[in-house]
Amino acid sequence: MKTNVIYTNEQIRERISQLGEEISRSYSDDRPVLCICVLRGAVMFFTELVQKIRGEVVLDFMTLSSYDSGTSSSGKVRMVNGIREDVKGKHVLIVEDIIDSGHTIKFLREYFSEKDPVDVKVACLLDKPMTRQVHADVDFKAFTLEKPSFVIGYGLDYDQHYRNLSNILEVESL
Known part of the structure; x- marks a missing residue:
């Protein structure tokens, strides 16, 4: 597989710190923020991000699937495991690794x-x-991709591999 680093770990961590500050400023009341990690891809981003958010933060996790295998979304979202926390009266912050087709966020x-x-x-x-x-x-x-690249690393995978890479890499060829 041929890859190219598009974001270094240092760039990622610096941007996540800035993002945590932006998020903190957006919640002006004392209500808790229920941060929901969409597993598995968002876990590295999530753990770094929630440490940068000021105020009361409640953590929960859910697993969805919209990828059958490989590099493209099926377009059909299914909930594999839901959250345990009650969202009523709370700010909900969904934390995702990558927004691609838009189906999952919708x-x-x-x-x-x-x-x-x-x-x-x-x-x-x-x-x-x-x-x-x-x-x-x-x-x-944190970042906007400028072209329709397939990316791996920092939680992003190819068939469950390469999530542990500390940088984000563009896959140029498989």
Whole structure:
């Protein structure tokens, strides 16, 4: 596999610190922020990000699937494991690794909005707007990909491999 580093670990961590500050400023009341990690891809981003958010933060995790295998989304989102926390009366911050087709974020916004939260916001490590199939608002993003690259590292995978890489790499050829 031929790859090219597009974001170093230092760049990622610096941007996550800035993002944590942006997120902290956006919540002006004392209500808790329920940060929901969409497993597995967002776990590295999530653990770094929640440490940078000021105020009361509650953590929860969920597993969704929209990738059958390989590099493309099936477009059908299914919940594998849901959260345990009640979202009613809380700020909900969905933390995703990459916003690609938009199907997952659309599904999650609709799902959580029905449960009476104060609000539902989305933070992602990477935004890939050129591959959107449905409208998906992203409130906080670390980086925007400028071309429709397939990327690995820092939680992002290819068939469950390469999540442990500390940088984000563009896959030039498999």
